[in-house]
Amino acid sequence: MGNSISNLTSYNFFCKQLRIVLIGLDNAGKTTLFYQIMFKQEIPSPAPTTAFNAKTIQLLKNIKLDIWDTTGSSAFRPLWKAYVRKSDAIVFVIDSSDNVRFDEAKIELELIVNSKETKGIPVLIVANKQDLSFSVSPIDIAQKLQLDSLAESVNWHVYPISARHGTGVDDMLLKLAEIIAMNKVDLKRTKSGTIIESSSLTSFEKIQASEFV
8 A cells, every 4th residue: 555655646646536437247346345435344235236326535635536336237338438438547347256257347348448438548457356265366357358458558457356345445546546647647748749668567567466365
């Protein structure tokens, strides 16, 4: 956590509010994550989101997050683009334990990151349910989603958490703010014609190692 706070300071990142949108398949744990962020506790069997939930939190003294939790039902997914269009980051939540639906998640992820509405918006793939013994590691999830095959312009990262227990959630939010800060610097450099070298990351550096046993 300390490194992320230090990095935010080094990027001279000051912003009133940031808009974050949670998307992903149904039952991935988006609403559980939303309530964990809001109340710092597990909400037993939260009702499935039928449209969206929204709330603002104070992450750091100078950073507020407007967090939107959207439903993952197949009928609603075409509307994701409307929600993410003006966001500062997309959080794509995936159930690390559901091997059967990785292909479906891959399709939906590609649809959203390849749309014109999301151009220039960083994407944090949250590998949820890492507390389960049969969950897939962040590195394996990156391979199953074929993240390396995404366009070079897509700024993606993978972070492991357990939304149910809150493990890794606070650090994930700080990492997310850091990713947004780096992305804003890169976009500014790109517009000014500055060659970007220092902020470029390898695929391995984009994947947060899992601390779950």
